Structure formats: structure tokens, C-alpha cells
Amino acid sequence: xxxxxxxxxxxxxxxxxxxxxxxxxxxxxxxxxxxxxxxxxxxxxxxxxxxxxxxxxxxxxxxxxxxxxxxxxxxxxxxxxxxxxxxxxxxxxxxxxxxxxxxxxxxxxxxxxxxxxxxxxxxxxxxxxxxxxxxxxxxxxxxxxxxxxxxxxxxxxxxxxxxxxxxxxxxxxxxxxxxxxxxxxxxxxxxxxxxxxxxxxxxxxxxxxxxxxxxxxxxxxxxxxxxxxxxxxxxxxxxxxxxxxxxxxxxxxxxxxxxxxxxxxxxxxxxxxxxxxxxxxxxxxxxxxxxxxxxxxxxxxxxxxxxxxxxxxxxxxxxxxxxxxxxxxxxxxxxxxxxxxxxxxxxxxxxxxxxxxxxxxxxxxxxxxxxxxxxxxxxxxxxxxxxxxxxxxxxxxxxxxxxxxxxxxxxxxxxxxxx
Amino acid sequence: xxxxxxxxxxxxxxxxxxxxxxxxxxxxxxxxxxxxxxxxxxxxxxxxxxxxxxxxxxxxxxxxxxxxxxxxxxxxxxxxxxxxxxxxxxxxxxxxxxxxxxxxxxxxxxxxxxxxxxxxxxxxxxxxxxxxxxxxxxxxxxxxxxxxxxxxxxxxxxxxxxxxxxxxxxxxxxxxxxxxxxxxxxxxxxxxxxxxxx
Amino acid sequence: xxxxxxxxxxxxxxxxxxxxxxxxxxxxxxxxxxxxxxxxxxxxxxxxxxxxxxxxxxxxxxxxxxxxxxxxxxxxxxxxxxxxxxxxxxxxxxxxxxxxxxxxxxxxxxxxxxxxxxxxxxxxxxxxxxxxxxxxxxxxxxxxxxxxxxxxxx
Numbered sequence: 106x107x108x109x110x111x112x113x114x115x116x117x118x119x120x121x122x123x124x125x126x127x128x129x130x131x132x133x134x135x136x137x138x139x140x141x142x143x144x145x146x147x148x149x150x151x152x153x154x155x156x157x158x159x160x161x162x163x164x165x166x167x168x169x170x171x172x173x174x175x176x177x178x179x180x181x182x183x184x185x186x187x188x189x190x191x192x193x194x195x196x197x198x199x200x201x202x203x204x205x206x207x208x209x210x211x212x213x214x215x216x217x218x219x220x221x222x223x224x225x226x227x228x229x230x231x232x233x234x235x236x237x238x239x240x241x242x243x244x245x246x247x248x249x250x251x252x253x254x255x256x257x258x259x260x261x262x263x264x265x266x267x268x269x270x271x272x273x274x275x276x277x278x279x280x281x282x283x284x285x286x287x288x289x290x291x292x293x294x295x296x297x298x299x300x301x302x303x304x305x306x307x308x309x310x311x312x313x314x315x316x317x318x319x320x321x322x323x324x325x326x327x328x329x330x331x332x333x334x335x336x337x338x339x340x341x342x343x344x345x346x347x348x349x350x351x352x353x354x355x356x357x358x359x360x361x362x363x364x365x366x367x368x369x370x371x372x373x374x375x376x377x378x379x380x381x382x383x384x385x386x387x388x389x390x391x392x393x394x395x396x397x398x399x400x401x402x403x404x405x406x407x408x409x410x411x412x413x414x415x416x417x418x419x420x421x422x423x424x425x426x427x428x429x430x431x432x433x434x435x436x437x438x439x440x441x442x443x444x445x446x447x448x449x450x451x452x453x454x455x456x457x458x459x460x461x462x463x464x465x466x467x468x469x470x471x472x473x474x475x476x477x478x479x480x481x482x483x484x485x486x487x488x489x490x491x492x493x494x495x496x497x498x499x500x501x502x503x504x505x506x507x508x509x510x511x512x513x514x515x516x517x518x519x520x521x522x523x524x
Numbered sequence: 525x526x527x528x529x530x531x532x533x534x535x536x537x538x539x540x541x542x543x544x545x546x547x548x549x550x551x552x553x554x555x556x557x558x559x560x561x562x563x564x565x566x567x568x569x570x571x572x573x574x575x576x577x578x579x580x581x582x583x584x585x586x587x588x589x590x591x592x593x594x595x596x597x598x599x600x601x602x603x604x605x606x607x608x609x610x611x612x613x614x615x616x617x618x619x620x621x622x623x624x625x626x627x628x629x630x631x632x633x634x635x636x637x638x639x640x641x642x643x644x645x646x647x648x649x650x651x652x653x654x655x656x657x658x659x660x661x662x663x664x665x666x667x668x669x670x671x672x673x674x675x676x677x678x679x680x681x682x683x684x685x686x687x688x689x690x691x692x693x694x695x696x697x698x699x700x701x702x703x704x705x706x707x708x709x710x711x712x713x714x715x716x717x718x719x720x721x722x
Numbered sequence: 723x724x725x726x727x728x729x730x731x732x733x734x735x736x737x738x739x740x741x742x743x744x745x746x747x748x749x750x751x752x753x754x755x756x757x758x759x760x761x762x763x764x765x766x767x768x769x770x771x772x773x774x775x776x777x778x779x780x781x782x783x784x785x786x787x788x789x790x791x792x793x794x795x796x797x798x799x800x801x802x803x804x805x806x807x808x809x810x811x812x813x814x815x816x817x818x819x820x821x822x823x824x825x826x827x828x829x830x831x832x833x834x835x836x837x838x839x840x841x842x843x844x845x846x847x848x849x850x851x852x853x854x855x856x857x858x859x860x861x862x863x864x865x866x867x868x869x870x871x872x873x874x875x876x
Contacts, residue, residue, distance in 0.1 A: 123635060123696070125591075132627040134703050139661045140623050143654030146875050149868075152802035162806060165783035169810050172776055176817035180824040189828025190836055197834075260560035287564065304587075304597035305564035312597065341771070372563045374542050375649070380676055383547075383559055390556050 154376055157264070163271045170264070174255055182248040183333050191243035195227040200235055217411045228335070229460045237407040240331065240456045241400045246392075248330025249294075253391045254384070256294055261379035265290065269371050279355025280314045280366050281306070288315055292323035294391075296484040299323070300491060309495075310364025314355060316488060317499040320480035321506055322351040327399065327452035332472065335459040339469050346473050350510050358502070398483070399450070406449035410442060410457070419445065433508075435515040435524045436471040437463050447475050449482055466523045474511050479503065532582045534609050535574075535688060538602060538633060539617035540625050541588030544645045546570075547675035548617060549585040552685055557585050564588070567598040569605055576685045584609075590625070592632045606636070613691040615684075617643045620650035620657050620672070630666075634694040641691040642670040643684050648677065665702050668692045727796045730867065734804050735792035737860055741811060742785025744853035748778030765850030773852075777814050781854065784810035801873035808864045814854035822846050 123131070156162040203219055204210075210222035220232030227239035259265055265287055273283030284305060292299035296319060303315045324332070324347065332340050359366070413419045419442045423430075427438040439461045447454035454475045458468065480488065480503075488496045518524030537545045541563030549557050553572025558565055570585040589599040592606070606614070614633050618626030623644070634640055644657055663670035669687040673680035750756050751768030752775045758767045768774045787807030791800040826846025829838045838846075867873065 123631065128628055128631050131631060131700070131703070132624050135627055135662070135665055135699075136624050138665065138703070139658040141656045141658075143656070145654045147798065148875070149798065149802055149805065149873065152798055153806060156802055156806055162787065162803070165780065165787075165810070166806065168776070169780045169783070169813050172772075172780055173813050173817050175772070177820060180817070180821040184821065185824035185827060188831070189824070193828075193831070193836060257560075260562060260565075263561040265560075265562045284564070287562065301567050302564070304567040304601070307596045372542060374561050374563070377561050379561075386556065387558065390558075 150376055154267070154373075158267050158270050158373065160271065163267070167268060167271055170259075177255060178248070178251055178329075179333060181251040182244075182330055183337070186247035187244050187330075187334055191239070191247070192226075195235075195239045195243050196225065199238075200224070200227050200230060203234060213415055216415065217408060220411075228456060231407065231411070231457065231460065233404050233407045233411070236456060237404040237453075240453055241403040244334050244456070245327040245330045245399070245403075245452050246395070248333070249326050249395050250388070250392060252294055252326040252329070253388055256290070257384045257387045258379050259290070261377065261383060263374045263376045266371050266373045270373065273371075277366065278359070279318075279352055280359025280362070281311055281355065282366065282369055284369060284371055285311070285315050288319060289323060292319045292325065293329070294326045296320065296323065296325050296480060297487050300484060300487045303491070307367055307369065308365050310362050311366060312491075313362065313495050313498065314358045316491070316495060317358065317502045318351055318355055320484055320488065320499060321354070321477050321503055322347045324476050325451065325481075327450070328455060328476065331452045331455045335455055336468060336472060339465070339472065342469060343472055343476065346514065347476060350477065350506070354502075354506055354510070402483075403450050403453050406446050406453045409449065410446045410453075413445065414442070433515065434470060434474060434511045435518060436467050436474065437461060440471045440474070443471070443475060444478060447481070448479050451475060451481050466518055470511075470514055470518065470524075473514060474507070477503075477510060478507055532573075532580050533688075534612035535581050535583045535615050536605055536609060536612045537583065537585050537615045537617055538606065538629065539588060540590055540619060540622065540629065543588065543617050543619040543622075543626065544675040545588060545617045546585050548643060548645060548673060548681070548684070549583060551675055551678055551681045553583050555585075564598060567601070569601060574685060574688075577689065579689060581613075581688060583615075584612075589629065591629060606633070606638075610638070612638065613688060614638045614640050615643060615688070615691075616640055617645050620644050620646045621653055621655055623657060631696070634666075634668075634696060637693055639691040639693050640666075640668045641684075641687055642666065642668060643673050643680075644670060645673045645675055647672045647679065648674045665699060666694055667698055667702075668694050726872070727794060730863075730872075731792050731795040733863060734788055734795045737857070737864075738785045738788030738792055738807065740785075740860075741781055741788060741807070741857060744857065745778045745781025745783075745785055748774045748781060748853065752778065760850050763849035763851055764853060764856055766853065777854075780810050780814055784808070784814075796867075796873045798873055798875055801867070804864060805868060808861050811854055811857055811861055815852075815858045818852050818855055819847075 157166050204222060207215055207219045209215055215222065216232070218232045218234050220230035220235050224230035224235070227235045227243070230236055266284075268290075269283035269286045271283070272286050276283055276285050287305065288299045288302040291302050299319055300316055303312045303319070306312050306315055329340075332343065336343075410419070422445075423438040423441040426441055430436055430438050430440060440458065443454040443457040443461070446457055455472060458471055458475065463471070479485075485496075488499060515524055537549055539545050542561070542565070546557040546559045546566050549555060549570065549572060550559060552574050555570060555572040557570045557572075566585060566587045568587065572583050572585070574581045574583050584605060586602045586605050587598040589602040592603050594600040594603050616626065616630045616633055618630075630640070630642060642662070644659055644662070647657070650657060657672070659670045659672045669690045669692070671680055671684045671687050673684055675681070747756070747766055748768065751758050751766045752771065758769065759765070766774070784807040787803050787810070791803030791807065794800050795804055823846075826838055826843045829835050829842070
């Protein structure tokens, strides 16, 4: 207990735990004796900082930031590296070389490692050493690289918390508060660190909603890179679909799940120029992480899918699920293969979709389906680490969402006459 | 203090979110903890090693927290770390532009009777904002080492590392007396400041 | 000071008006109200949503920010708005130039070699340009004002 005797004479018994008021009082007196504040002139940077948080000026800035982000992403990953160099390298040099070198095109190992002997590009061949390498190194690596570079700039400049303040009112409708934008944006890079980042949300309800929405509706950077390559014209529509789903199911979850959604005060730090060394270090670590963990996974994924094809498992599953896929989701039964791959890596699954013959609408529907379907195995593992109860509940939500939303998109497609 | 033993001494880095704990941690241990400019970057603890004066320290970067009554899962990690390492030295990191908030959590830690050292980080930002912090005065009042640092440029890191071994258990009574203007000669061996936990 | 304020105010106001007009033109052409056109080195193609509708919206905002900041343009509060508008124009122009750069480094898809020839590379930067790039030299004045800290601090 604390005995406070007047402002000047505060006495404390030796086994005391201070009350928070008494603590603040002490803090006050300590700072008064040690900290002096000079006259501070506001700088242009301060005013700019305020302008980016006010809705009237802040929203256009956020829209512009998004524009720049996507534009640079497309220019660098799409036009420059993948279309400019990697496609040529893999299709004109690597694939023919491998096809001429590998013995016995009819054998199982040719099918597994090189894939289709008649393929003239690395997407369609679908062997471990052709599509596997092309997807991971040729398409996803440049996408990840530029994505992380831009994200690091966002993180280090101090723009993220300002974005959080801006979107606060929108996210409150879906049971979250503005700061949930941080895991959401991290999730656009990779869902794994994003799941851990949900720890900054206060209540279990918020964490659960965020984790479920993250696993279902936020596509990762690798997936974005492949989408940009396979269906460049439809990315916008897919995104729209995912955002609508995010808000719709967030709203429902918010109504259904008991618990609170408290207000928080976001601490907005001043803007900084990103420190070069820090940006380089982060970029380097993240890229290394991708090369060490994701690339083997993509190769392994192709291997597993090819072996399942050889064993006839995928054909059997496709036949089994045909009614569900064709009548409920409106996609060809062959999408079973990519859906199995999606459990390992979503980027791989979308690459695989590109070789299945289907209409533009079916392509669109199956890309959305793959995005919202089961989180990849790495995400699955971190979610498990955050709590198995939440994981099971999230999976239940996931099944409902996949069925409901997949059916809804199909229904809309039918109504619009495109399905 | 257990200076003379060759065992690893654990040092917990505690402080408000976004005061630069991870940046300081990277500077001291050469680790690669993720550093960003938004509160809540660190949500889990990271360990690293610092060898200073033939003593090996295990430094643990803990998620930032506004108080020891956790509001979210990341803050819970911080509080749990403090509870699980009762013998650790606590390095309390302040943002020089927000000394008051740092002091609040510092007092909470001090009540637990753990040996403390204070790093007043972001001195460059304080200088830009025309805020001056009397670290010597703070050291005299608190009775624990106080070091001014700037993690981004590396200023003060050397001194901070050297001062870890001088970490002291703060005596809140004595702090109060000093605040009241009494000149308390350092009286050690008053034992634990008295928290219920350890 | 008042003299200087009004001169820069007029300049910024004009720049804002032109930016606003360019942004609206971008959107109109995209929406199909006008056909895409080319005047001298200026071209508005309006062929895709992202670049012209979205980008056009940003240009409109940039113009509005500059206009909003053109009265007493050199006070801290107002000049911040002008700066923000200018930054948006730089953002659009910067991404345009970056896109051209990325497209002109590699050789075309059909060509056997990997890198573009020097002349092909430089050819990638030939006119016509989008409005944001053409506005770029005119924003140098703002850069100058920024750099010399011509605005008041309060």
C-alpha cells in the first residue's frame, strides 16, 4: 500500500507496490527535474505528417501509395525480370536443353522432372526442374524481391501506423480496429509473419477474426507474382472479389463472435528516411528466407503432385469431386490437382491452373477459389502455434466461407451470364 | 552481483513500443532482429549474445509494452519473460522524446526488485525536437546507471555495454527521498524492494 | 514577402489548374467521353483502367491540393499542401518513367538476345509522354522553393 502525504512529502513503506497514480506522480517529479523542453518550431515534415493522417488529404495519398506500389511491382517483376529475361531464359534455353538431354521421354522420371515432352514453355511442362524452377526463381523471386523492398520502405518510413489511423473507421465495421491493417499488409508479403503479427491486437475475438480473414482472403506476394504472370488482366477483379469477401465475412464474424472490439490509441511515430543499411539487411534476410524455405517447397510440391498424378490419385479425386466442382463452384474437375498443390504452395497452384483448358470465367473463379481455400502448410503451422482451438475454429470458418463464397461467385456468374 | 562468475547473465530489454529496443539489440549483439518504424514490430522475443569484459551476456529483445498489465498477446510475452527470468538484469529502454512513459514502466520494473540499467535512446530525435535530457541527473535520482544512446548511429552503445555490469536494484524509498531533496548516501543491502513475485 | 507570396501563389495556382485539367482529361479519355489524343509530345491514350482512371484520379487530387495551397502559398501550412500535391505528380511521373525503363532494358520477346540495343533502349524514352511527365519540369520551381526553404516557419 501507499501512503501519500501531500505533494511534497510522499512516504512509502518498504514493501510497497505503487498504485498507478502514485507512479505517475513520481514520473512527473522525475521528469520535471531532468527533462527540459526547448521552443520547438514545427517543420514542413510535421505538417506533411498531419496531412497524411487527415482523411481529406490522407485518403488520396493512400490511394496514390497503392498506385505506386502496384505500378512498380508490375514494371519490375512483370515487365523487366520475368517477361524480359526469365521467360526467354527458361523457355528458349533451359527447357529445350533439358528436353534434349534427359533420356527416355516416356519414362516416369521424365514426367516427374521434365514433364510434358511436347511443351514449348516452362509453365506447361510441369516438371520439377522446369515449372518448379521457373515458378520459384523466374516468377516468384523477382516479385518477392521488389515487394519486400517497397514494404520495407513503408515500414521504416513510419507510414504504416498512419495508414492504420486512416482505415480505422472502416475496419471497425468488420470487428477490427485500424491497427489490423499492419498484419493485413504484412500478409500481402507472406501470411506466416502476418499470423504472428496479430499479437498486436488486443482481444481474442479480434485476433481470431484477423487470423481467419488473413488465411482466407489475403493473397501472399508469391501468389500475386504468379497471378500477374498468368492472368494479368484479371488481377484487379480477383482483388475486388477478395476485398468484398474480406469485408462481408468480417462483418458476419463480428456479429457472430462474442467479445469486445475496444478502441485503441495508435502511437504515430514521426516520419523517418529509411536507413539504407536496415533496408538492405531486411531485404537480404527475407530473400534468404525465401530461397531457403520456399524454393524447396515449390520443387517438393511439383514432385508430390506429379507422383500423385502417376499414381492415379488425382484422377480418382477429380472424378469423385466432379459434381461439387462442376455444379457448385462451376470450375472444371481438373482443378483438384491445383487445389492439392495449393496446400503446399499457393503460387504453384495458380501456375498449375494456367495449363488447364478453361474459359476466362472458370479461370477467374478457380483463382479466387485457390486464394480463399486452405492456407498453405507454413501458415497452417504458425496458426497451430498460436493456439489449436483458434486453428480449428478458423478451419470451420474456412469451410463455410469456401462453400458459401465459391457458390455465391458462381451464382453471380450465372446471373451475369458469364458462367 | 554475480559479476565474477563465468556463467551467462541474462539481460532483458524492456520498454515502450517503438523506442528502438530491437535496433539497440542488433547493435549490441550483431543479430538480425527486424527493425521498423512502427509500434509492434517485435511480437516475440529474440535472443542474442554479447561478450563484454570477459563476461558473456545473453541479451533478450522483448516486445514493447506500455505497462506491465498486458493489453495484448505481444505485451503478455514481455510480462511473461520478466516473470520467467527473475534473476535477469533488466535494461529499460526510453525514447528520449517520451521520457515520462518510459519512466512509468521503469518504476514498475524497479518495484519488482530486479537490477536495472536505463538506456535513453533516440537522443538524436530529442535533439531535433529541442528536448534535453539530464541523464546524469536521472542516474543520480534513480540510483541506477543511465546511458544516452542513439541506436541508428551507434552512439553510446559501447558505454551501454560496459555499464551493464553496474546494474543496480533501485530503491524506491531512496528515489523518493532524493526527489524530496534529501541527500541519501547510497545504502545497499536493503535487499529486495519487495514485489510479491520473486 | 507579400510580393513573393503572390507570385508563387499565382504560379502554383496555374500549375494546380493544369494538373487538375490533365487528371480530368485522363479520366474522360478512359471513360470513352473523348477519344485518345496526342498533341505535340503530349499523349493521353486512356487504354487501361489502372494507369488512366486510377492515375487520373491521383492527378485530380494533386491539382486540388495545389489549388488549395495556392492562397498564401508560402505559409507552412499551405506550402505543405502544395508539396503534397507535387509529390503526387512526382509519384505518377516516376512510376511512368520507371515503367518505360523496365520495358526498354530487355530486348523484345522475339529477339534472340537478352539485352536491348543502346538505340532501342534510348528509343524507349522517346515522346509522346503522359501529362505527368510533361508537368515534371514545371514542378522544379516547387523543388527550388523547398530546397531554399522559401516557406515561412511558424
